[in-house]
Amino acid sequence: MNSHRYRIEYGPSALEDLDGLPARERAQILRKIERLEHGLHGNIKRLHEAEAAYRLRMGDYRILFDVESGVIMVRRIGNRKDVLTKTVQQTVVRSITRKREQIATLREELEDLNDYLDLVEARVRDEGHPRLTHAEVKKRYGLK
Numbered sequence: 001m002n003s004h005r006y007r008i009e010y011g012p013s014a015l016e017d018l019d020g021l022p023a024r025e026r027a028q029i030l031r032k033i034e035r036l037e038h039g040l041h042g043n044i045k046r047l048h049e050a051e052a053a054y055r056l057r058m059g060d061y062r063i064l065f066d067v068e069s070g071v072i073m074v075r076r077i078g079n080r081k082d083v084l085t086k087t088v089q090q091t092v093v094r095s096i097t098r099k100r101e102q103i104a105t106l107r108e109e110l111e112d113l114n115d116y117l118d119l120v121e122a123r124v125r126d127e128g129h130p131r132l133t134h135a136e137v138k139k140r141y142g143l144k
Contacts, residue, residue: 006037006067010074017077025061029077032058036065036072 010018018026035042036056043057047064056063057080064076138144 004039004070006039006070006072008033008037008072008074014074014077021077029058029061029063032056033063033072033074040067 045055053066060080062080066073
């Protein structure tokens with residue numbers, strides 16, 4: 001893809017993924033990732049529908065990473081069946097969480113608007129009618 005020199009960094013999710021791999025596969029994957037320092041060469045595909053910008057394929061394993069101004073940030077590493085599914089699930093969960101927060105905010109705003117409309121309606125209905133003090137209301141309902 002290009003012959004740029006990159007620095008490689010790992011996110012916490014990638015480190016957790018590496019911890020769960022067998023030692024042999026982990027060593028192979030790390031060697032494959034190390035080659036990326038010299039440029040984005042190999043079985044790399046730019047991802048369009050996932051959070052990670054690129055995918056490096058190594059047999060049944062996938063390495064998902066972003067490229068940010070000379071830094072390759074490794075985000076996820078795992079079996080092809082699992083890693084893309086987890087990434088998509090995380091994206092969906094974040095999206096759903098954001099939507100729920102937006103809905104909660106809209107519900108609160110709607111409740112405020114309904115309360116305000118009730119207040120305005122009561123002001124109009126009460127206009128021109130006599131008011132009672134708190135003491136008068138307590139007396140009306142037999143409270144001391």
